[in-house]
Amino acid sequence: xxxxxxxxxxxxxxxxYTYKLFKMFQAELESFIITLGNIASMGLDFFKGLxxxxxxxxxxxxxxxxxxxxxxPITLSIVGMTSxxxxxxxxxxxxxxxxxxxxxxxxxxxxxxEEGVIMAGFAIISMIGSSMAxxxxxxxxxxxxxxIKVLKVNPIxxxxxxxxxxxTIMMPLVVIIxxxxxxxxGAIASNLVSGLTYKAYFDSVWFGLNMHDINVCILKSxxxxxxxxxxxxxxxMEAKDGAKGVGVATTKAVVWSFVTIVILxxxxxxxxxx
Amino acid sequence: xxxxVKNLIKTFDKKxxxxxxxxxxxxxxxxxxxxxxxxxxxTVLKLISGxxxxxxxxxxxxxxxxxxxxxxxxxxxxxNVFDNISFALQERKDLRGKYTKKxxxxxxxxxxxxxxLAGIENKYPSELSGGMQKRxxxxxxxxxxxKIILYDEPTAGLDPISSTLIEDYIVRLKNETNAASIVxxxxxxxxxxxxxSVLMLYNGHAVFEGTPEDLLKAETPYTKQxxxxxxxxxxxxxx
Numbered sequence: 001x002x003x004x005x006x007x008x009x010x011x012x013x014x015x016x017y018t019y020k021l022f023k024m025f026q027a028e029l030e031s032f033i034i035t036l037g038n039i040a041s042m043g044l045d046f047f048k049g050l051x052x053x054x055x056x057x058x059x060x061x062x063x064x065x066x067x068x069x070x071x072x073p074i075t076l077s078i079v080g081m082t083s084x085x086x087x088x089x090x091x092x093x094x095x096x097x098x099x100x101x102x103x104x105x106x107x108x109x110x111x112x113x114e115e116g117v118i119m120a121g122f123a124i125i126s127m128i129g130s131s132m133a134x135x136x137x138x139x140x141x142x143x144x145x146x147x148i149k150v151l152k153v154n155p156i157x158x159x160x161x162x163x164x165x166x167x168t169i170m171m172p173l174v175v176i177i178x179x180x181x182x183x184x185x186g187a188i189a190s191n192l193v194s195g196l197t198y199k200a201y202f203d204s205v206w207f208g209l210n211m212h213d214i215n216v217c218i219l220k221s222x223x224x225x226x227x228x229x230x231x232x233x234x235x236x237m238e239a240k241d242g243a244k245g246v247g248v249a250t251t252k253a254v255v256w257s258f259v260t261i262v263i264l265x266x267x268x269x270x271x272x273x274x
Numbered sequence: 275x276x277x278x279v280k281n282l283i284k285t286f287d288k289k290x291x292x293x294x295x296x297x298x299x300x301x302x303x304x305x306x307x308x309x310x311x312x313x314x315x316x317t318v319l320k321l322i323s324g325x326x327x328x329x330x331x332x333x334x335x336x337x338x339x340x341x342x343x344x345x346x347x348x349x350x351x352x353x354n355v356f357d358n359i360s361f362a363l364q365e366r367k368d369l370r371g372k373y374t375k376k377x378x379x380x381x382x383x384x385x386x387x388x389x390x391l392a393g394i395e396n397k398y399p400s401e402l403s404g405g406m407q408k409r410x411x412x413x414x415x416x417x418x419x420x421k422i423i424l425y426d427e428p429t430a431g432l433d434p435i436s437s438t439l440i441e442d443y444i445v446r447l448k449n450e451t452n453a454a455s456i457v458x459x460x461x462x463x464x465x466x467x468x469x470x471s472v473l474m475l476y477n478g479h480a481v482f483e484g485t486p487e488d489l490l491k492a493e494t495p496y497t498k499q500x501x502x503x504x505x506x507x508x509x510x511x512x513x
Contacts, residue, residue, distance in 0.1 A: 052367065135352075143348040150323050150342045151362040151414075158365055 035252065039234040042156055046164055046230065049157040055165070063166035067128055067229075068174055075123040075178045082115050083107055083182030087189035095194040103194075104201035105208025107186035112209060112217045113273070116179030118265055121224045124171065125257040129232035132163055133253030136236025137246040145237070155237075164229045171225025172218045179217065216272045223268075224261050231257045275336040276300045276454030277322065277422050282331035284317055284478075291317050293478040294331075299454040299471075301336070301421070304444065306469035306486070307458045308500065310509055313475040315458040316345075319424045322456070338421030341453075345427045347407040349399040349414070356382050356395035359414045369418075385413040388450065389443055405436035412443055416451055423447065425457040429464050441467040462501065465489065474500060476509050 013019050091103045136159060139145050148155045183205060190196040235253035239245040276299045284292040292314045299305040307315045320326040322333055323342045349358050359382045363369050373381070379395075386392050389409040399407055408428060415423060425444060429437035441464055448455050448468075457468055465472055465486050472489045474482035474496060481496040482489060489497055499507030 139350075142346065142351075143344045144350055146320075146325050147342075147344060147348040147350070147414075148361075149325060150340070151366065151418075152339070153362065153365045153367075 035235065035238065035256065038238055039231055039256075042160065042234045042237065043230050045154075045156040046160050049154060049161060052157075053161075055157070055161040059162035060165050060169075063162045064170050067124070067163075067166045067225075068170040071124050071127050071174060072177065074127055075120045075174055076181050078123045079111070079116055079119045079178035079182045080185040082119050083111055083186040084189040086110060086115070087186035088193050091190035091194040091196055095196055100194065100196050101200060101204050102208070103190050103196055104183075104187065104204030107190070108183050108205040108209050109213065111179045111182040111186070112213045113269075114265070116182055117175050117217055117220050117224060118261065120171070120175045120178050120221070121228065121261045122258065124167075124174065124225075125228055125232075125254055125261070128167075129228045129257050130250050130254050132229065132232040133236040134246055134250045136233055137239030137249035140237060140239045140249075141242050141245055160230070160233045163233055164226060167225040167229030168222055169225070171228070172221040175217065175221035175224075212272070216268060220265070220268050223264055227260050227264065228257045231260060275334075276303065277336070277456075278332075278334040279318075279322070280332040280334070282318070282321060282333070283329045284314070284321060284326065285329055290478050292321075292475075295473075295475070295478075295480055297473050297480070297483065299422075299456060301454050302448060302452045303470045304448055304455040304457055304468050306465045306472045307456060307475060308460065308465060308472060308489075309475035309481075310500075311460075314478045315475055316426055318475075319426050319456065319458055322422070323424055336421055336454075339418045340422045340424065341415035341418065341420035342424040343408070343411050343415050343426065343428055345430050347399070347404075347411040349407055349411055351399050353398075354395065355386070355391075355397050355399075355402075355410055358399070358410060359385055359417055361414065362418050366418075381417065382413075385417055386410075388416070388447070389413045390439075403436075405432055405439060408432065408436075408440055409443060412447060416447060416453075419451065421453055423451070423453045423455045425455065425459075427458055427460065429459065429461055434463075437461070437463065438467070444468045 087103065087107050090106060091100075094100055094103050094106075136145075139159075145155050145159075148158060187198055187201045190201055191198060232253040235249050235256060238252070239249035278298040280296050282292050282295040283290070295314075295318065297305060307318060309315050317326065319342060321328050323340055350361065353361070356379075357364070360373075360378045363373050363378060363381065382395060383392065386394065389412050391406060391409055391413070394402070394406070394410075399410070402410065428444060429440050432440060444455065444457060444464075445468055447453070457464060459465060469486050472482065472484060472486055473480055474489070476496060482492060482494065484492065490501060492498070495508045498504075499509055
């Protein structure tokens with residue numbers, strides 16, 4: 001009797017939204033832990049393989065060209081427009097309030113410390129990270145990764161190493177070029193909006209920026225380049241179940257990369273600026 | 275010796291996919307594994323090639339490389355035919371740097387010649403027909419001179435003439451490499467034209483083992499249903 005009542009309660013509970021929400025949360029949590037574990041284990045495998053340098057200079061150059069050259073136009077556009085918007089928003093007001101001498105400094109610090117890196121990161125994730133994830137995911141669902149394994153080649157070493165090395169090297173270059181572009185864009189916008197002279201703007205830039213900002217910017221961009229490529233490759237490698245799986249893996253790579261670089265950005269800000 | 279499989283067991287999520295499967299294939303012989311979809315045929319190949327880990331049982335080989343030809347070729351679409359075929363020679367840790375560019379070109383040309391596709395080194399997989407892609411994947415498989423070659427539904431998706439051509443190449447490669455070969459297939463024509471022996475699986479169990487002639491003559495309900503391609507019989511597609 002008691003058993004029957006318990007069974008009915010269990011059946012009722014399983015039909016409630018509370019239970020369904022709980023199961024959904026449980027599945028998401030499981031998926032999160034599995035993905036985190038996969039990224040960590042593949043990252044470890046990447047580092048283990050580095051001692052034998054399991055790639056070629058040609059592969060690194062191919063990936064670097066894809067990472068740097070292909071992404072530069074969109075990165076420059078995004079970072080450039082962001083700095084123009086910032087300059088347009090603040091230059092007029094600051095000049096009116098007598099703070100014209102600080103516009104360059106404000107734009108440059110924002111660009112070098114935050115906007116240049118994070119906007120470039122977002123652009124790289126959308127353009128390069130997603131393409132890497134979908135490429136590897138397609139290879140996974142079409143058994144190309146299995147073929148690599150059967151041919152006794154480690155797919156992590158063959159596919160990840162050139163991409164991660166290229167991302168880690170090229171990201172600082174892309175960030176430096178786009179931040180410079182942003183600072184120059186800010187100068188043009190400030191001049192057009194408030195009549196601020198280029199000399200006053202750039203004097204303010206030299207006054208406000210210091211080597212510490214630039215060093216942290218480079219360090220941050222190196223870490224962003226590393227995590228974006230690692231996450232994109234690892235999420236691609238998790239793909240299963242055909243075309244739908246490729247889409248899921250690509251979305252996961254983009255979301256995970258976005259969240260990770262924002263968390264990293266917070267950690268960098270906490271360590272280096274407070 | 276080729277390859278010997280003893281008491282192989284594999285489960286996925288508590289579901290038994292292979293239950294105590296045993297067979298042996300000698301060098302220069304072809305075993306055809308047949309059965310309906312989901313009977314565990316491809317799992318056998320994945321276990322032998324190391325793509326999956328067995329739960330228990332033994333896989334004994336005479337050493338040397340194991341090559342696999344995938345159902346849809348699995349050529350690397352970003353690489354041309356030359357790089358696809360020489361992939362293992364260029365990228366494998368123990369072979370990297372062992373061959374000069376000239377030697378690689380010679381080896382690739384030889385292998386392409388063996389599959390009747392000389393001179394297509396610079397083409398990309400997307401420029402080839404399904405049958406040609408399959409033959410390039412044969413050339414890629416034999417580049418390291420393997421002792422065991424596994425074929426996963428080699429004629430799937432091909433027209434009858436291309437299928438016949440592929441079947442001929444399976445026999446030709448067996449003769450030229452003396453490798454022990456295992457061909458997973460659904461098609462009677464492939465069994466008749468290539469196999470020295472046949473193993474039929476159903477629900478992870480071996481329900482027939484013998485020669486292709488025995489398969490055609492056997493009066494068991496499983497073999498009769500398979501040979502007649504009948505939906506009536508002990509084997510259910512969802513079973």
